[in-house]
Amino acid sequence: MYRSLEYGDTARVTEPTDAIEYRLGTVTDVRYSTPHTTYACRYTLRFPNGTERTYPAADIRRATRDDDRAALQAALTTAAEAVRDACRIAHDYDDDLSSGTASLLRRLVDLARLRLGLTLDRADPARPLICDQDEGDQ
Template identity: 80%
Template sequence: MYRSLEYGDNARVITPTDLVEYRLGTITDIRYSTPHTTHARRYTLRFPTGDERTYPAENVRRATRADDRAALEAALTTAAEAVRDACRIAHDYDADLSTGTASLLRRLIDLASLRLGLTLDPANPTRPQLTRHQDGGDQ
């Protein structure tokens, strides 16, 4: 069921153009098509950086901290796969580089485990399941 965005809801810009827009924002203002309608035309978002920006309604979607967690899990899993592959290459290339890369992989795995409870097997990181956000689509 569709529920329109309201003041205080968390939202994200659908196609971010800079680093600020990748962050989760809070709706601080809604501009409607006419005074007596609930059809939003524009939303103003306040980002954690303190920036406030206004976007057309079709460029903003509802987002939650659960969406952020799913994105973090996917990003950390992708990073672990990339560092694992670099570690294998570094092993044949340079012993010091291999040690540093292995240390980076270990720190990445520890961070994911301690802060998110995500278990990454360095030999075979398992991709997290996609979660569905409120409008029913895959993230």
């Protein structure tokens, strides 16, 4: 069932072209093709920095903070895998580079744990565990 976005809903641009459009926006205006339709043709979004932009309805998708969390988990997991692989290569290449990449991996894992409650295994970050402070590791 189609349901257009309404004032105050949060949304994302489906194909962002600059840094502003990667952010979650709030719908501040909805334009309809006719006064008697429920199908929106354009939305105006306000981004966190105060910028307002208008887009065709097809270029906008509904999104929430939960969507952001899922995207962050996926991005941090991918980043941890890449840094882990770089760490293994750097170990044989250069001692200073090895310690630097190991430090970066530790920071990435700690950031994911402290800010998102996501426990990344340094040896296998592709298998994240969600950590709930009240219940411990799941």
